[in-house]
Amino acid sequence: MKGRAIVAGVGESPYYERGGSPDTEFQLACLAIRRAAADAGIDVADIDGFVSYMDARNDPLRLAAALGLRELRWSAQPWGGGGNNMAAAVQLADAAVSAGYARNVVAFRALAQGQFGRFGQSRAVGRVGGEFVFSHLYGLLSPAQECALHTARFLHDHHIAADVLCEIALTCYANAQRNPRAIRYGTPLTREQYYAARWIVEPFRLYDCCPENDGAAAIVVTTRERARDLRAKPVAIVAAAQGLGPAYGVSGFQGRWFPGVFYRGVADTLWQHAGCRPSEVDVLQLYENFTGPALMALCEMGFCAPEDVADRVRADRMSGPDAELPINTSGGNLGEAYIHGFELVNEAVRQVRGESTCQVANVDLSLAVAGPGYAPGSAVLFGRAD
Amino acid sequence: MTRYLGDDWLLPALDAQNRAYFTAGELKVQACRACGHAQHPPEDLCRACGSHDVGPRRSAGRGRIESIAVVHHAVHPQLKLRVPYAVVLVSVDDAPGVSLLGNVVNGAPSELRIGARVRVAFEEAIDPDSGERLLIPQWLLDHTAT
Numbered sequence: 125m126k127g128r129a130i131v132a133g134v135g136e137s138p139y140y141e142r143g144g145s146p147d148t149e150f151q152l153a154c155l156a157i158r159r160a161a162a163d164a165g166i167d168v169a170d171i172d173g174f175v176s177y178m179d180a181r182n183d184p185l186r187l188a189a190a191l192g193l194r195e196l197r198w199s200a201q202p203w204g205g206g207g208n209n210m211a212a213a214v215q216l217a218d219a220a221v222s223a224g225y226a227r228n229v230v231a232f233r234a235l236a237q238g239q240f241g242r243f244g245q246s247r248a249v250g251r252v253g254g255e256f257v258f259s260h261l262y263g264l265l266s267p268a269q270e271c272a273l274h275t276a277r278f279l280h281d282h283h284i285a286a287d288v289l290c291e292i293a294l295t296c297y298a299n300a301q302r303n304p305r306a307i308r309y310g311t312p313l314t315r316e317q318y319y320a321a322r323w324i325v326e327p328f329r330l331y332d333c334c335p336e337n338d339g340a341a342a343i344v345v346t347t348r349e350r351a352r353d354l355r356a357k358p359v360a361i362v363a364a365a366q367g368l369g370p371a372y373g374v375s376g377f378q379g380r381w382f383p384g385v386f387y388r389g390v391a392d393t394l395w396q397h398a399g400c401r402p403s404e405v406d407v408l409q410l411y412e413n414f415t416g417p418a419l420m421a422l423c424e425m426g427f428c429a430p431e432d433v434a435d436r437v438r439a440d441r442m443s444g445p446d447a448e449l450p451i452n453t454s455g456g457n458l459g460e461a462y463i464h465g466f467e468l469v470n471e472a473v474r475q476v477r478g479e480s481t482c483q484v485a486n487v488d489l490s491l492a493v494a495g496p497g498y499a500p501g502s503a504v505l506f507g508r509a510d
Numbered sequence: 511m512t513r514y515l516g517d518d519w520l521l522p523a524l525d526a527q528n529r530a531y532f533t534a535g536e537l538k539v540q541a542c543r544a545c546g547h548a549q550h551p552p553e554d555l556c557r558a559c560g561s562h563d564v565g566p567r568r569s570a571g572r573g574r575i576e577s578i579a580v581v582h583h584a585v586h587p588q589l590k591l592r593v594p595y596a597v598v599l600v601s602v603d604d605a606p607g608v609s610l611l612g613n614v615v616n617g618a619p620s621e622l623r624i625g626a627r628v629r630v631a632f633e634e635a636i637d638p639d640s641g642e643r644l645l646i647p648q649w650l651l652d653h654t655a656t
Contacts, residue, residue, distance in 0.1 A: 244585055245586075246585050247587070248586070251520060251521050252521075252522065252523060261519075262613050268583075269581055269597065270579075273577045273599055276579065322583070323583070323594075324583040325580065326582070374550070374551045378550060378607060382576065382609065383577070
């Protein structure tokens with residue numbers, strides 16, 4: 125098995141509805157990091173690196189001081205977009221540890237949308253410039269709207285009925301019913317409720333769009349040599365990949381990039397580096413900012429051909445631990461919590477450790493695919509370290 | 511004409527790269543004077559050959575709807591009275607590989623179809639600061655197209 129670095133611990137804060145956290149975003153970040161270190165059996169003062177994404181508010185120097193680190197040797201963030209970089213952050217932690225630049229690197233994301241405001245809202249007044257002028261001027265303002273343009277064309281090209289989007293939402297909600305951490309735990313979703321909900325932007329209804337939440341999630345990445353000293357079962361980072369492409373929005377609508385969610389290049393790199401195929405993956409965490417781009421990422425990553433979508437992408441074939449292809453076993457962005465996808469990283473690790481609330485049997489390979497529709501796409505494949 | 515999203519909707523902040531697009535009164539797409547490559551959004555150099563000699567080039571303004579997003583939930587307070595509205599993506603016949611966002615100003619969202627032919631039209635606005643006349647590209651369903 126490839127991969128010199130391992131995931132030694134996972135942790136998260138409680139997850140809250142947007143605005144529901146009694147803690148500040150920075151407090152949530154520190155809590156998740158402390159829990160990940162405790163889970164690993166590593167003294168939090170021995171953490172020597174931080175990686176996040178789109179997270180300038182919780183910067184490594186402030187964290188190092190607040191958590192009492194002895195030394196900070198590594199900090200990094202991948203450029204571009206948002207949740208598309210959740211797996212790229214793990215890749216950067218892996219790179220630092222594998223190269224020996226740091227020994228105990230935390231990758232994390234903290235997000236308190238109650239404290240700091242929401243994504244996808246616009247209050248622009250007067251004028252708009254830069255690249256946004258070519259989209260905002262025409263009322264294309266939010267990720268849901270941008271992703272709707274990709275999804276509408278993808279469904280059209282492959283003669284796929286939009287009903288398939290419902291299957292992804294139902295899967296996430298069904299799995300969340302097994303997970304007490306999940307915000308939607310105890311709140312199942314029915315097909316009737318899905319179709320009764322209002323349109324956000326066609327082809328997305330309310331339940332196609334991820335909610336907004338407060339919370340933080342973190343992992344500790346360390347060297348394989350340390351594995352025997354740790355509390356938890358070590359999990360290998362088998363491979364990780366970032367995929368290039370134009371940044372977002374207007375650039376992504378041009379020529380060969382359209383329609384697409386920037387996962388073709390990620391797939392090529394990841395499968396080549398890992399030396400395996402999608403069919404060998406036991407369980408998949410698939411970032412659903414919106415159901416449509418998640419469906420497209422599933423296809424671009426090689427799990428399903430577009431012509432097979434109607435047959436394979438069904439809640440009864442994806443929900444629960446015994447599904448043919450179990451996806452979003454903790455409930456995902458839609459059902460567990462929207463921590464910008466990092467909750468999916470924790471779940472992918474837990475599946476290898478055998479600690480999921482929707483545990484798939486005999487997991488050797490567990491994949492987390494980050495946010496679709498914004499470049500770079502990224503993905504990380506975890507596996508057994510023994 | 512009255513603007514599709516209201517006369518109080520956002521105006522473009524003009525710069526060297528977008529001035530022609532929003533003021534010329536004919537469709538102008540950035541192209542490379544060295545190799546002829548057309549590109550959007552504009553860039554400081556040609557993404558095909560690397561030449562720095564790029565600038566606006568006239569287009570006949572005919573195209574095809576490549577996709578449609580019908581917006582029902584307004585994410586901007588000024589658009590609450592405008593929903594539902596449609597944003598279309600239009601490929602431009604004489605600028606291969608280039609697609610432009612816009613609105614179809616002579617058809618309801620429910621009348622729009624992927625593959626429909628469109629031609630450019632212009633919304634007029636006056637820049638309140640400079641007094642400059644803006645002509646913002648939009649699209650008309652082209653019922654005469656074959």
